[in-house]
Amino acid sequence: MAKGYLANKDRLDTINQFGKEIGKRAGFKCEWCGSKEDLRTWDYRPEREPEPATLALLCGRCRDLADGRKPDLVELRSIRDALWSDIPAVAEGAARVMATCKEPWVREAIEESFIDEEVKRELLG
């Protein structure tokens, strides 16, 4: 248990070291919806070594969505531009949230985006 705690702490330290870089990249706005509220670095691939490509600066609401809360239509629209990012944590992360909704335009938007083809297949079936 102590070992797990330490590993987790090391991980958080590494993520924090990227914090400044991610904040700058994001223009200190949520990389999904553009909000400036309660911004924090979000870890898209907790099973991998943290790096800027798998981290995104997200607001509190978008972190909720990332944690599995289903977005309403307004929220869906607010994050759709994130699909066009070339950062996997931003584009793929948003695509995973959007794919939980079955609106036809969501499917189309994900199909048209440049996210990894494998992720696309996984999300669209």
Ligand SMILES: [Zn+2]
């Ligand atoms: Zn947001």
